[in-house]
Amino acid sequence: MTDQQKKQLKKQLTDQLETLEDRVEHTEEFERTELSNYDNHPADNATDLFDQERGMALTQFKEEEIEDIKAALSAMEDGTYGKCAVCGKEIPFERMEALPTALTCIDHADEELDLESRPVEEEVLQGSTDQPVEKEDGRVRDFNNSFEDVEDFGSSDGPQDQPGDDEQMKDFYDGENEDDKD
Numbered sequence: 317m318t319d320q321q322k323k324q325l326k327k328q329l330t331d332q333l334e335t336l337e338d339r340v341e342h343t344e345e346f347e348r349t350e351l352s353n354y355d356n357h358p359a360d361n362a363t364d365l366f367d368q369e370r371g372m373a374l375t376q377f378k379e380e381e382i383e384d385i386k387a388a389l390s391a392m393e394d395g396t397y398g399k400c401a402v403c404g405k406e407i408p409f410e411r412m413e414a415l416p417t418a419l420t421c422i423d424h425a426d427e428e429l430d431l432e433s434r435p436v437e438e439e440v441l442q443g444s445t446d447q448p449v450e451k452e453d454g455r456v457r458d459f460n461n462s463f464e465d466v467e468d469f470g471s472s473d474g475p476q477d478q479p480g481d482d483e484q485m486k487d488f489y490d491g492e493n494e495d496d497k498d
Contacts, residue, residue, distance in 0.1 A: 322397070322398070325397075336381055339378060387419065388418075
């Protein structure tokens with residue numbers, strides 16, 4: 317990598333660092349849409365919570381990016397910038413141009429995604445269909461046939477929805493209703 321290329325990357329990193337530090341310093345404070353939660357619809361509270369969490373996540377992302385930029389600038393001062401921190405080989409300028417904070421070559425980049433860890437909430441929250449539940453009458457409800465349980469309880473079907481009454485309903489709608497003949 318030439319000195320001109322290093323200067324270009326250093327300017328890019330310092331400009332990006334200034335921008336990110338300014339954005340972290342001047343983040344918008346989370347504003348609630350209401351003064352009280354008493355008259356709010358739950359969706360309004362959910363929107364407020366989502367906005368707050370999104371802002372926190374973006375701030376965390378910016379802070380991590382600032383750390384990466386500072387590490388790259390530190391490597392420039394040490395004279396190790398542009399060399400892989402693992403194997404010591406020269407990192408191609410194209411990679412450095414695309415990702416100026418890269419401290420490793422493409423072969424040693426951390427490309428494995430963490431697909432194994434799950435959110436902590438999943439350990440606490442369980443679906444209602446995960447475990448059998450004993451009912452008051454002593455029967456065990458396994459939730460595998462929950463549709464059948466609802467069907468046994470009853471439905472909101474009207475008389476027109478009952479099986480076998482197709483002819484009677486056809487007669488009713490065709491004007492042959494007994495009550496209308498008076």
